[in-house]
Amino acid sequence: MFLSTTTNGIDAKGRLSVPADFRAVVRGDPLDGIYVWPSFDGAYLEGGGQALMDRYLGAIEDMDPYDDARIAMERSIFGAAKPLSFDANGRITLPKVFAEHAGLEGRATFVGLGARFEIWNPDVYAKHEAAARAYARENKRALKLPPRRAGESAR
């Protein structure tokens, strides 16, 4: 699982250290790196490992070949995603278009969201995070811990 929020520096060559915890999640994948694409929903990047791409692929293959949603999903995810491999020290090199899409300059914030993660401009993310926490506080009764499902143990 991708968890927690980490901000790392982007150097003059466009290199960016991927948090060690995130690298551990994709260890063993055929790609020694991560898949990243610009979000169609805002000025940030989305990404994940092989497991995430396999799930998206499975979801798409279950849709009708000429379903508009299928075409949109294929284009905006598979059409936009790049495999970014780690260098010997666990860094990726951000393509310029990705950095521009997310407004990344000098620093980037990785946000772990379980099955996937996002990469944000740190200042922009701080605002979004504050909004999310405020929403959660105001709606905490709706966000209560869900009931256990079949097969899950309470311990």
Next chain:
Amino acid sequence: MFLSTTTNGIDAKGRLSVPADFRAVVRGDPLDGIYVWPSFDGAYLEGGGQALMDRYLGAIEDMDPYDDARIAMERSIFGAAKPLSFDANGRITLPKVFAEHAGLEGRATFVGLGARFEIWNPDVYAKHEAAARAYARENKRALKLPPRRAGESAR
């Protein structure tokens, strides 16, 4: 189940012994440690084991991808949670931001709440506990047990 309340010391390196009872609850998890995040609702930390995270993950994946509640939950729980592994003696190292969020200095109080637990500043918790007990006393008629579910025994 996480049960009971224990206060342990935090040393100069930020290390904190997790109560042995709590460690026993997560024994066998893929992570030899616990998941902890700053509560979005107050100056304390929340945490649990793999079973708890799996429940949150399952609940989130049942929601619509761009639902506000989903985004709020993803960011305030997964985006904030860190896997903290035990050292050889059953201690975790508290990240500085966590200690600051909960006002932890020198000592920390673990409070078991069944499926999850909380970590508090001992003095702050003492006040909260007193308030909670008073509330329970005044509202004791509302504290009835729900009906047993199928398969559950009364014993």
Next chain:
DNA sequence: TTGTTTCCCATGAAATCCCATGTTATCCCA
């Protein structure tokens, strides 16, 4: 060439591991 990308090595800071110790709780046996 000139600019770009990839690989390799250096470094300081931070996190992790390893061993030691006192104290408390548990066990066992007389």
Next chain:
DNA sequence: TGGGATAACATGGGATTTCATGGGAAACAA
């Protein structure tokens, strides 16, 4: 049931490794 032996637990400090980051050399492209 008392009391000594044993194991479990919380805590402390030093040594080691990992991590993020910087820069240079080599391979590549235009």
